[in-house]
Amino acid sequence: MLEQKLKLIYDSAQKQISEASSSKNLYEAKVKYLGKSGELSLLMKEMGSLPKEERPEFGKVVNKFKKELEALYSRTEQSLKDQELAKQLEQESLDLTLPGPEIANGSVHPTPLVIDEIVDILARLGYSVRTGPLIEKDWYNFEALNIPPDHPARDEQDTFYMKPGYVLRTQTSPVQIRTLEKEKLPLRILSPGSVFRCDSDISHSPNFHQIEGLLVEKKVSMADLKGTIYFFVKEFFDKSVKIRFRPSFFPFTEPSAEVDCSCPICKGKGCRMCKNTGWVEIGGCGLVNPKVLKAAGIDPNEWQGFAFGFGIERMAIIKYGISDIRLLSDNSSFFLKQFT
Ligand code: DAH
Numbered sequence: 001m002l003e004q005k006l007k008l009i010y011d012s013a014q015k016q017i018s019e020a021s022s023s024k025n026l027y028e029a030k031v032k033y034l035g036k037s038g039e040l041s042l043l044m045k046e047m048g049s050l051p052k053e054e055r056p057e058f059g060k061v062v063n064k065f066k067k068e069l070e071a072l073y074s075r076t077e078q079s080l081k082d083q084e085l086a087k088q089l090e091q092e093s094l095d096l097t098l099p100g101p102e103i104a105n106g107s108v109h110p111t112p113l114v115i116d117e118i119v120d121i122l123a124r125l126g127y128s129v130r131t132g133p134l135i136e137k138d139w140y141n142f143e144a145l146n147i148p149p150d151h152p153a154r155d156e157q158d159t160f161y162m163k164p165g166y167v168l169r170t171q172t173s174p175v176q177i178r179t180l181e182k183e184k185l186p187l188r189i190l191s192p193g194s195v196f197r198c199d200s201d202i203s204h205s206p207n208f209h210q211i212e213g214l215l216v217e218k219k220v221s222m223a224d225l226k227g228t229i230y231f232f233v234k235e236f237f238d239k240s241v242k243i244r245f246r247p248s249f250f251p252f253t254e255p256s257a258e259v260d261c262s263c264p265i266c267k268g269k270g271c272r273m274c275k276n277t278g279w280v281e282i283g284g285c286g287l288v289n290p291k292v293l294k295a296a297g298i299d300p301n302e303w304q305g306f307a308f309g310f311g312i313e314r315m316a317i318i319k320y321g322i323s324d325i326r327l328l329s330d331n332s333s334f335f336l337k338q339f340t
Pocket of ligand 1: 170171172173212213250252253283284285286307308309310
């Protein structure tokens with residue numbers, strides 16, 4: 001009885017395994033006959049109904065069949081896999097002559113690009129970079145720069161106030177004080193970085209960038225300052241640009257001047273960039289106010305200095321003829337990839 005049953009199971013298992021048309025069918029056949037609760041396992045459980053002396057022999061036969069079926073399973077599995085792979089390769093044949101997907105190359109953003117260029121130019125005159133915190137003490141951002149609490153310059157620089165005594169720095173000038181406090185003189189430093197003012201329209205962004213320059217030596221004149229700015233602005237834009245200094249006021253410099261250059265876009269003829277004046281404003285400068293040196297613990301009778309501050313976005317807009325300051329923060333790759 002049991003032997004007959006075994007034979008039947010073996011025959012149908014052999015048939016189903018060898019004729020399986022897919023890996024899935026094959027696996028189902030394996031579970032059905034060879035699995036833990038498959039037909040062969042169930043049959044083994046029935047072995048108890050056989051006379052004791054027949055059981056070992058029967059067990060052996062079951063195991064032999066099981067091994068054979070397992071071997072058959074492995075062979076069938078391999079050949080099905082080969083067939084399926086061959087079919088897949090045929091369906092997914094690759095045309096190696098087709099062009100691949102375009103790889104998007106990165107490019108340097110114009111803001112750091114301009115910073116790097118300015119730093120490179122002024123490094124040739126012996127300047128090196130210093131940085132300072134973005135959340136700045138009122139003392140460094142204002143007071144030490146000769147801007148006392150009730151000074152109108154505080155309103156002009158629409159300040160973001162933080163906890164008492166702290167502001168988001170409105171200018172990179174505080175790095176002057178921080179450097180003067182801890183470094184040996186003479187020195188020539190540049191301080192590029194982010195600044196913040198609560199102001200936002202086509203030409204103003206609440207977060208923008210400046211680069212500050214400071215030179216302190218025993219004897220410094222307005223002529224030294226002008227020579228430095230002439231060199232730097234001409235190297236940055238083009239040797240043909242003209243530069244003019246307009247008398248101005250900054251609390252931290254005396255005398256102070258604003259710096260304009262002839263519009264590099266229209267070469268001074270008049271265009272949208274320069275609002276038809278032929279000139280564009282690029283920064284401020286002056287001889288360091290003795291009060292500022294004193295605030296940093298330096299004797300103004302012994303040392304003198306000049307300083308300048310330029311807007312990075314402004315320099316970028318003018319150099320590259322960018323029509324809207326917001327393009328610099330829009331993150332559009334169409335715009336940015338021009339600056340490779
Ligand atoms: N800190 C000034 C501003 O944000 C720019 C400036 C003007 C910096 C004159 C200077 C300077 O160092 O001498 O408007």
